[in-house]
Amino acid sequence: MHDELTQVDIDKMKEELQHRIQVLRPQLIEEVKAARSFGDLSENFEYKAAKREKNRNDSRIRYLQNMIKTAVVIDGTSQEEGIALFDKVTFLVEDDGTQETIQLVTTLRQDALKGLISKESPVGKALLGHKVGDRVKIQVSDTFAYYVQIQQVEKTGEDPDLPISTF
DSSP states (O other): OOOEEOHHHHHHHHHHHHHIIIIIHHHHHHHHHHHHTTSOGGGOHHHHHHHHHHHHHHHHHHHHHHHHHHOEEOOOSOOSSSOOTTOEEEEEETTTOOEEEEEEEOGGGOBGGGTEEETTSHHHHHHTTOOTTOEEEEEOSSSOEEEEEEEEEEOOOOOTTSOOOOO
8 A cells, every 4th residue: 555645745754764864873873882882781771772762763764765665646735626635624523512623634744632634544534525514424433433514624735844743
């Protein structure tokens, strides 16, 4: 499966990848060498911590390289009709009467705590293409679904300042 990402996503990943390879990797290698010189490696916490950070960086480098290599570049511009990528959507959850506002983003920029919801999530998939006033069924699993009513759609377009997810 390929991730659908915008050119801005790809550029941000390339920028992070370059930083991790050219700046972080040499620093972390030096930290491992310095910690190794402290003596007995079996009881050397500094060595283990430095090695762990180096491995995390290497893992992130591999992840970014794979994402860049396999990504399908999509257009990040909003469409006139219906909910599209990067639109802010306000809806009413019928079950409990709460109102929520989210923004649909690519999987690389999702952050549910900030209201950034992936277009690949159950909510994102269900809302795409609908309009203000539509009643939409959100199918969360085989046994659970709920309905929302779309109250407002704001065509915001892609925000290049939205960060990509890290781990």
